[in-house]
Amino acid sequence: MPKELNFKQELVGCFGFPVAENPTQAMIEPAFRAMGLDWRYLTLEVRPEDLPAAVAGARAFGFRGFNCTIPHKVEVIKHLDGLGESASLMGAVNCVVNREGRFIGENTDGKGFVSSFRELADPAGKSLVLLGAGGAARAIGVEMALAGCRSITLVNRSETRGRDLEELFSGPLRDAVRATGGPELEVNYICWKGDFEVPEGTEIVVNATSIGLFPDVDARIALSMDSISADMIVADVIPNPPETRLVREAREKGCRVIDGLGMLVAQGVIGIEYWTGRTPDAGVMRRGLEEVFA
Numbered sequence: 333m334p335k336e337l338n339f340k341q342e343l344v345g346c347f348g349f350p351v352a353e354n355p356t357q358a359m360i361e362p363a364f365r366a367m368g369l370d371w372r373y374l375t376l377e378v379r380p381e382d383l384p385a386a387v388a389g390a391r392a393f394g395f396r397g398f399n400c401t402i403p404h405k406v407e408v409i410k411h412l413d414g415l416g417e418s419a420s421l422m423g424a425v426n427c428v429v430n431r432e433g434r435f436i437g438e439n440t441d442g443k444g445f446v447s448s449f450r451e452l453a454d455p456a457g458k459s460l461v462l463l464g465a466g467g468a469a470r471a472i473g474v475e476m477a478l479a480g481c482r483s484i485t486l487v488n489r490s491e492t493r494g495r496d497l498e499e500l501f502s503g504p505l506r507d508a509v510r511a512t513g514g515p516e517l518e519v520n521y522i523c524w525k526g527d528f529e530v531p532e533g534t535e536i537v538v539n540a541t542s543i544g545l546f547p548d549v550d551a552r553i554a555l556s557m558d559s560i561s562a563d564m565i566v567a568d569v570i571p572n573p574p575e576t577r578l579v580r581e582a583r584e585k586g587c588r589v590i591d592g593l594g595m596l597v598a599q600g601v602i603g604i605e606y607w608t609g610r611t612p613d614a615g616v617m618r619r620g621l622e623e624v625f626a
């Protein structure tokens with residue numbers, strides 16, 4: 333019997349502008365190959381004014397889903413057919429999933445963080461210091477609270493952004509946590525001036541700012557390392573380089589650490605699960621990224 337021929341590949345991808353330096357393809361395509369899936373992940377430059385046409389194109393081509401990165405995470409929402417719970421709370425989508433022809437917006441950034449955090453500990457009942465109030469901080473705060481974190485101390489340089497996030501966390505997010513039967517979420521905001529002293533009793537410290545991202549690899553976070561103790565878990569969202577100055581110094585203090593590559597891989601794993609219904613090999617994905625960052 334001649335083998336049935338099929339040249340039609342399933343498509344997913346990433347819409348962004350600029351997008352050329354986005355490394356996601358380098359972790360997703362090796363994962364597809366290892367799963368024996370003839371799928372492609374396309375890195376697609378989409379200008380803001382072309383986003384409606386790009387989403388319509390994705391529908392026409394039967395895309396199984398796509399990631400959205402800067403500047404499309406909020407704008408894409410009006411072109412979708414629905415939102416998952418945390419994407420709706422955050423007001424931002426980084427992963428669109430084609431569910432029986434309907435494009436549903438999800439946010440996997442914070443879920444990826446929680447998944448890499450769970451490899452070390454359970455977030456339930458823990459106190460978190462979150463540095464930053466941008467998209468990454470928003471995603472991490474929402475998912476850590478939904479996973480049972482007891483308190484979040486938000487620390488941000490610009491007061492407007494800090495207060496905006498405080499409003500979300502102490503309003504709609506607290507209500508969502510209550511609805512899950514979780515603990516009453518404590519939220520407070522501190523305006524970041526000078527070296528921040530981590531309050532005693534803090535169990536988790538997360539850098540969710542862009543400080544330390546390549547090429548500014550020696551940039552120092554205004555944080556008193558004397559206030560970090562060995563019993564804290566310290567995480568950094570910066571994926572490149574994976575070993576940031578914060579990760580290195582926290583490790584030297586004896587802390588358990590989570591690097592930004594762990595979060596990036598974990599959110600990619602969740603994206604593939606949404607698109608294919610199968611779990612990829614995270615090791616293959618991490619090695620794909622390590623090769624491009626080497």
Ligand SMILES: NC(=O)c1ccc[n+]([C@@H]2O[C@H](COP(=O)([O-])OP(=O)(O)OC[C@H]3O[C@@H](n4cnc5c(N)ncnc54)[C@H](OP(=O)(O)O)[C@@H]3O)[C@@H](O)[C@H]2O)c1
Pocket residue numbers: 441444463464465466467468469488489490491493494524540541542543545569570571592593595596597599
């Ligand atoms: N590993 C992953 O999977 C993953 C996923 C998403 C994002 N990320 C990374 O997370 C980082 C943040 O992304 P984002 O989308 O949240 O960016 P964003 O929305 O632009 O927010 C940036 C945040 O960093 C703060 N910041 C920047 N420079 C600072 C400085 N010198 N001192 C104090 N605060 C400073 C900003 O504070 P102000 O409000 O005061 O400006 C803001 O809170 C990026 O580097 C991105 O690569 C990683």
